Amino acid sequence: MSSATKHKWDFRARFRRNAFGWRSQPALKRIKEAVTEIRKAARKDPVLGAEGAVLLLEKLSPALEQVDSSSGAIGSAVNDAIEELVPVIAGAPTDDVLRDEWLDRLWQAVQDDQMPYLELLPDHWGELCADPGRASRWADELIGIVRMSWGPDPEFRGYFKGTTACLSALFKAGRHEEILDLLELAPHKFWHYRRWGVKALLAVGKNEEALRYAEETRGLNQPGSMISEACEEILLASGMTEEAYRRCGLEANWKSTYLATFRAILKKYPEENPAKVLRDLVARTPGDEGKWFAAAKSAGLYEEAIELANRAPCDPRTLTRAARDMAEKAPGFAVEAGIAALRWLVKGYGYDITGLDVRAAYDNAMAAAENAGCRPEATERIRCLVAAETFGQRFVTKILGQALGLK
Numbered sequence: 001m002s003s004a005t006k007h008k009w010d011f012r013a014r015f016r017r018n019a020f021g022w023r024s025q026p027a028l029k030r031i032k033e034a035v036t037e038i039r040k041a042a043r044k045d046p047v048l049g050a051e052g053a054v055l056l057l058e059k060l061s062p063a064l065e066q067v068d069s070s071s072g073a074i075g076s077a078v079n080d081a082i083e084e085l086v087p088v089i090a091g092a093p094t095d096d097v098l099r100d101e102w103l104d105r106l107w108q109a110v111q112d113d114q115m116p117y118l119e120l121l122p123d124h125w126g127e128l129c130a131d132p133g134r135a136s137r138w139a140d141e142l143i144g145i146v147r148m149s150w151g152p153d154p155e156f157r158g159y160f161k162g163t164t165a166c167l168s169a170l171f172k173a174g175r176h177e178e179i180l181d182l183l184e185l186a187p188h189k190f191w192h193y194r195r196w197g198v199k200a201l202l203a204v205g206k207n208e209e210a211l212r213y214a215e216e217t218r219g220l221n222q223p224g225s226m227i228s229e230a231c232e233e234i235l236l237a238s239g240m241t242e243e244a245y246r247r248c249g250l251e252a253n254w255k256s257t258y259l260a261t262f263r264a265i266l267k268k269y270p271e272e273n274p275a276k277v278l279r280d281l282v283a284r285t286p287g288d289e290g291k292w293f294a295a296a297k298s299a300g301l302y303e304e305a306i307e308l309a310n311r312a313p314c315d316p317r318t319l320t321r322a323a324r325d326m327a328e329k330a331p332g333f334a335v336e337a338g339i340a341a342l343r344w345l346v347k348g349y350g351y352d353i354t355g356l357d358v359r360a361a362y363d364n365a366m367a368a369a370e371n372a373g374c375r376p377e378a379t380e381r382i383r384c385l386v387a388a389e390t391f392g393q394r395f396v397t398k399i400l401g402q403a404l405g406l407k
Contacts, residue, residue: 009052011037015059022068031060031077035084042088050092053085054102057121061113069115078117086124099130103138110161122165126172135172142166143182150185157187167196176200191217191227198230207238228252245269250284258288262295274299282308290314297322302333309340316341316350316361323364331372338365342382348391358399379404 011034020027034056042049060078067074089102106128110118129135142162149160170179179200186193194217201210214230228248235244245265253264258281265277278301282292289312296305309319323338341361345353362382369378383404389397397406 007041007048007051009037009055010034011052011056012059015056015063017062018066019063020067022066024067024069024071024074027064027067027074028077031081035081038085038088042092046088046092047094047098050089050094050102053088054105057082057085057118058105058109061109061115061117064117065115075117079120082118082120082124086121086127090124090127090130096134099134103128103134107165110165113161116161119161122162123168125165126168126170129169129172132173135169136175139166139169139173139175139178142169143178146182147185150182150187163193164196167193171196171199171203174203176203189217189219189222191222195226195230198234202234207234210234225251225254241269241271245272250280258285258291259294259298262292263298266299275301275304278304287312293322294318297326297333302330306333306336306340309337310343313344313349314340316344316353317357319344320357320361320364323361323368327364327368327371331368332374334368335365335372335374335378338362338368339378339381339385341365342385342396346385346389346391346396353395355395355399358396362400362403 011030014030015034020030038049038052038056041052060081064074064078069075089106092099094102106121110121113119125138126135129138143166145160146163146166148156149158149163151157167179167182170176170182177200179196183194183197194213198210198214201207201213211231211234214227214234218224218227228251232244232248232252235241235247249265249269253261253268255261255264262277262281265281266272266274269277278292278296278299281295282289285291289308291312291314293305293309293314296302296308305322308314319337319341323334323341326334326337338361342358342365344350345358345361350357365378365382366375369375372378382400383406386397386400386404387406400406
């Protein structure tokens, strides 16, 4: 028995079958701790770390069977763990016997994975094989089953867990033409599989064909952002920056927030004019103009920011913060931001709005107006705005009526 096998892992007892109940937080914590323990061990002994990584991947799915995965947090945590652990296993300097043993154990874990939590692991099969010869042998074992699963015989046709493992192994083995030939048998153009065709074409220097191959995959239920990312990478690598931005730059760099999206695009394409990028993004999201306010403000596009904030609903608290933060640096902009906040509050926008929110919008607008030397004008504009309130029980009027001389 090797020293790696004898090692006592802290995570082992924590990942017994059905170790976790329905709550996801304890499982998320334990996954993070286990990955940290493995990475720490791998820094001192790469083979030991790889053994720990294989052991954890074997235990993950059985341990997590009862956890509520509806939020997607557990699936994301497992995927992140796989991404961190695969290089540990692939990079371990071990002999053929032990690596073959690891692969057999991991393959069994994939076969036993019912949820499934390990569905990302076969995508890395070629990397896990560590050398082209071993990858080629695995491809030979799997390719016949893939052909049957994509064949015309209904008795054998269907989903096969090893499809991406086969494609990944073929790629590692340098069998690029076989990848393309195999993909021709696929009954549907799924990006999850066809991305290997793109990789194969790129590997043999056929960039234009790879681009067309990726574009041909677009369609209903296909991940447009992932396809755009691949196309963008090809175009940028070919020095076609302008075309990359025009064809796929916006979709490829879409993030979880509007501000993050704007910043990501400017970082990727620093030669593009921020105002133009903002216009392009606004045109892409009709009805959401106000949500680009923070992006415009971050780039110093103050006129554009106010125009957007007045064109479509914008979070009143975001506008109030802008009025507060810019009261001295750009008081004219801050006044307009504060008044815009009140405009949307008067119309009933905002989540869980309190009297403090209304008062903050007013006070920050007035402070900015004082700095801008337009307090009387701003007061009159706000008075007219609030006096016209008709939404609900005229909440804003109740808060500001006395200050504005309204009944």
